Amino acid sequence: MNIGLSDIQKELSRIEKENRVRILYAVESGSRAWGFASRDSDFDVRFIYIHPLNWYLAIDRQRDVIEEPISGQLDISGWELSKALRLFRKSNPPLLEWLGSPIVYADNHGLADRLRGLQRKHFSPISCLHHYLHMAQGNYREYLHGETVRIKKYFYVLRPILACAWIEKYRTMPPTEFALLYADAGLPSDLIIVIDELLRRKMAGDELDLEPRIAPLNDFLDERIAYFGKIGADMERGGVATGELDDLFITMLHEVWQLNSIR
Structure with missing residues (x-):
């Protein structure tokens, strides 16, 4: 289809x-x-x-x-x-x-632009770092812990780990695109070679099912998961004031349904 x-x-x-x-x-x-x-x-x-x-x-x-x-x-x-x-x-x-x-x-x-404006002021680094860390931990434990692994699942651990690195570095929401996270990560050349080959195979439609674990990539992910598990206490919690979101909600009701009054 x-x-x-x-x-x-x-x-x-x-x-x-x-x-x-x-x-x-x-x-x-x-x-x-x-x-x-x-x-x-x-x-x-x-x-x-x-x-x-x-x-x-x-x-x-x-x-x-x-x-x-x-x-x-x-x-x-x-x-x-x-x-x-x-x-x-x-x-x-x-x-x-x-x-x-x-x-x-x-x-x-204009909903998305208004939310992005609020996001720039009120982003919570610690909440998002914990989310991506837990995602990486769960996928690693389920798919990559063993001598034979689900090879395509490396991306489902690598991407959240790179997102954690972005949050630590910039204290902003990581980009959605993997390429931007990857380009910013400054990974060693031996890992780049491995990851580039996995990307090529995945996007070409290769099966990428059970294969022997990739030791350098596992070692990197092990170390990063342990590292991000120790940091975060000093990160900002952020959080948007409820009143701002109430106002946005009422504005959307008014604009979408052309209401004369909502208050």
């Missing part, structure tokens, strides 16, 4: 109509956004949406996600705006990665 931009945008329009919502922002996430997708990688489309005012006035809490059945290579899901803002308040890394995705399918009413 060959999926194009128009196919994805048609699906997003259908979701809006069937759920009576407006999609404010939609992007590619996962390996295609990271820049190391193979030819048969899924399209992982993620979006933020908003309901009409009456939905928010119900006394019972309602479902705040939309998850479409995976169809072929297409995996689409989204978060309701107030849910997304609560996660943004805590510098939720998956959400912040959406804001940094290089592949954007919809960008309406």
Whole structure:
């Protein structure tokens, strides 16, 4: 199945109509956004949406996600705006990665730019470093701990480790694209040779399944996981004031649904 931009945008329009919502922002996430997708990688489309005012006035809490059945290579899901803002308040890394995705399918009413502005002021380095460290630890433990390993999973440990390095160095959200993290990392030449070859094989569609562990890469990841496990106590916690997000939420309701008054 060959999926194009128009196919994805048609699906997003259908979701809006069937759920009576407006999609404010939609992007590619996962390996295609990271820049190391193979030819048969899924399209992982993620979006933020908003309901009409009456939905928010119900006394019972309602479902705040939309998850479409995976169809072929297409995996689409989204978060309701107030849910997304609560996660943004805590510098939720998956959400912040959406804001940094290089592949954007919809960008309406300036939500993403407004969130990026808040992110620059209120980013929490320690929260994101812990997220990426736990991701690296979990993937390493599950896929790379042994003499025979799931070879493609090196990227799912290496990328969060490089993200930790970025956070330590710059105290900002790491770029979504792997290439930018990789170029900034200053890795030794022997590792670069190994990683470049793995990248070439992955993007060419090679199986990259069970193979002998790559000792230099494992040694590097072992050392970095241990190192990032010891730091972070002196990092800023950040966090956006709830009032700013309340104001943004009300602004979006007003602009999307053209309300005269919301207060």
